[in-house]
């Protein structure tokens with residue numbers, strides 16, 4: 001209750017509720033909703049491809065995996081300068097390094113003190129939050145205004161948070177920390193409000209806290225998506241949005257089946273998703289959980305939104321116990337193959353197992369079934385690592401088709417997959433200029449809407465498109 005009151009006060013002080021959203025490029029307002037806390041609403045019609053708002057992080061860190069390759073200030077992928085003192089953080093330029101020094105100074109001293117131990121990503125991010133607070137105390141209202149859900153966390157989770165808080169205290173010292181109970185609250189807030197920072201290809205490279213973007217609620221059928229330009233987050237409309245419609249992004253992978261999404265959303269964000277996709281499932285078959293009928297000669301399909309039970313074929317109705325057992329067996333066999341491929345350390349063996357899994361799944365499942373998407377992603381990575389371009393091109397194409405069956409037309413994942421498919425086409429069908437021009441032009445159109453023309457990946461794709469057009473032109477002239 002106290003938390004709720006202080007949140008309300010902090011919000012009023014920040015003039016958020018009922019007011020134009022900070023950093024918004026259009027008429028957007030924060031509103032209290034009856035079921036989902038605060039949300040952001042459009043107060044004008046907005047078309048797909050519109051930049052809704054931009055926000056710089058309150059604090060960000062590059063994750064452990066990308067710490068040596070990405071700039072700790074601007075997230076650029078060519079970090080050539082290493083902090084010579086702590087040797088942990090890297091920067092793209094001395095300008096970035098100098099700019100970051102105001103915050104990294106305290107951090108650097110702590111990292112050196114605890115070396116060779118390295119604090120993991122989440123701990124570094126929380127330490128950063130506290131250093132920003134120490135340097136700009138008034139700014140911390142924005143963090144205090146975030147939902148904490150402190151009463152919703154399990155006892156085990158709160159114990160983990162207490163251990164993390166103790167670790168942070170040993171790293172940064174008493175004077176930079178909050179009192180113990182406030183530290184737990186901060187960890188609760190971080191856990192349900194932090195946002196992954198990704199590059200143009202949607203690979204996660206870090207984590208940050210963006211107080212305004214945290215107000216955007218979730219939908220499994222979102223009308224907006226966050227795209228990063230370096231460390232700067234942009235919320236973009238990926239559908240046409242009507243006046244007074246709520247603006248929603250997805251907090252998780254929406255290729256997952258309904259029951260997986262709902263479980264994760266409940267466990268991490270404490271709500272039951274009531275988005276159109278979650279409510280509609282019992283009327284329309286969901287490709288994510290659709291299987292082919294195992295009865296010989298039957299062309300029917302079976303949608304199993306929650307589990308492999310009570311399987312009913314769209315053509316011949318309820319499956320006999322024998323057929324149901326056969327379906328379960330085959331699906332389990334395919335799942336075991338996937339696990340074996342994912343855990344195999346030898347890439348050639350992993351690849352052959354992954355391909356065997358795909359062959360089995362393609363007989364059993366809808367091409368946009370979640371399990372098949374997961375296998376295709378694994379197999380595509382393995383094919384790329386083995387430089388088997390032709391097969392990679394085909395799998396990338398299949399993935400693109402599956403995404404188009406599941407996601408909104410302008411979802412960023414579709415644009416990224418379309419661009420990747422073009423690049424693979426260039427490697428294995430480099431002479432087919434008509435094909436290349438068609439593929440790159442499709443990718444550019446998609447990227448312009450989902451990513452915007454300022455995003456590095458869009459710029460790269462536009463350049464590739466121009467080159468394609470020039471090549472086609474010279475072929476027409478001289479060919």
Ligand SMILES: [Zn+2]
Nearest residue numbers: 071074092096
């Ligand atoms: Zn930089």
Ligand SMILES: [Zn+2]
Nearest residue numbers: 083085086108
């Ligand atoms: Zn350092």
Ligand SMILES: [Zn+2]
Nearest residue numbers: 220273275278
């Ligand atoms: Zn949903």
Ligand SMILES: [Zn+2]
Nearest residue numbers: 293298300313
């Ligand atoms: Zn059937």
